[in-house]
Amino acid sequence: MKITRRHLLLCSPLAVMLVAYQAATRQKAAAPADPLIEGFRKVTVASVADAVDQVVGKRGFLSHDVRPQIPGAIVGRATTALLRPAPPEKATPALSARHSIEMIDRAQPGQVGVIVVEGTLDVAGLGGLMGTTAKARGMAGVIIDGSVRDVAELRALGLPVYARGVVPSSSVGRYASVGRDIPVECAGVTVRPGDIIVANEDGVVVVPAEKAEEVLKRAREIDDRESKMVPLIKQYKSLQKVVEMFNRI
Numbered sequence: 001m002k003i004t005r006r007h008l009l010l011c012s013p014l015a016v017m018l019v020a021y022q023a024a025t026r027q028k029a030a031a032p033a034d035p036l037i038e039g040f041r042k043v044t045v046a047s048v049a050d051a052v053d054q055v056v057g058k059r060g061f062l063s064h065d066v067r068p069q070i071p072g073a074i075v076g077r078a079t080t081a082l083l084r085p086a087p088p089e090k091a092t093p094a095l096s097a098r099h100s101i102e103m104i105d106r107a108q109p110g111q112v113g114v115i116v117v118e119g120t121l122d123v124a125g126l127g128g129l130m131g132t133t134a135k136a137r138g139m140a141g142v143i144i145d146g147s148v149r150d151v152a153e154l155r156a157l158g159l160p161v162y163a164r165g166v167v168p169s170s171s172v173g174r175y176a177s178v179g180r181d182i183p184v185e186c187a188g189v190t191v192r193p194g195d196i197i198v199a200n201e202d203g204v205v206v207v208p209a210e211k212a213e214e215v216l217k218r219a220r221e222i223d224d225r226e227s228k229m230v231p232l233i234k235q236y237k238s239l240q241k242v243v244e245m246f247n248r249i
Contacts, residue, residue: 036196036212037110040075043219045202047226051218056211062143062187062204065164069148072160074199076112076140078191078206079103080184083117083125083146086176096171097130099180104130109138112197116184117146121165123174128153135159143197143204145186162204 052060128150141160
């Protein structure tokens with residue numbers, strides 16, 4: 001075989017180091033295996049919402065206006081940040097997004113950022129720089145009870161982002177960050193660090209960590225039952241008849 005300059009370069013110590021660095025980077029950005037997370041990837045969001053209703057006894061779905069501003073399915077464990085209104089002297093650049101930035105900087109691969117901007121849709125809780133960091137950290141996505149900005153940058157990153165609106169404003173001079181990895185009230189649902197977030201274009205559902213196994217089992221049962229209903233609906237051309245057979249809608 002003819003040895004070319006390309007072969008020599010590929011065998012050089014620098015090339016070997018580069019390949020090793022790239023492999024280490026890919027490994028670092030990969031989320032560790034979590035059987036529950038993998039299980040929730042395989043069930044529908046609607047079935048998860050129904051399962052939370054049945055198992056937990058209260059809603060797990062966020063308000064209808066939390067929509068995918070940057071599309072993409074999300075499944076992962078929550079890490080949280082909270083912002084509240086503050087006077088300009090307390091809403092400085094250093095303080096306005098402090099805990100949001102800390103949350104993202106310390107996020108583990110596969111985690112889902114949940115940022116609550118209390119009381120307004122006219123302030124962005126996430127922009128391009130924070131989104132770039134979230135992507136570099138290997139986060140699965142970000143959910144915002146509030147709005148988002150720098151949509152074009154975030155779209156180019158391919159980072160799924162769900163928010164209640166899009167605005168160009170900053171939190172600086174308006175809001176101060178007050179906590180990280182604490183329970184937050186997000187679009188009608190309490191989210192705690194470690195809870196499982198499941199989201200797609202149907203919406204966002206929060207699964208309490210301590211109920212996750214039971215919710216996943218029930219969601220699988222619901223999906224399985226519905227998959228059996230579909231061919232019967234086609235056969236009988238009647239939803240009512242099949243609902244009576246399965247006692248489910």
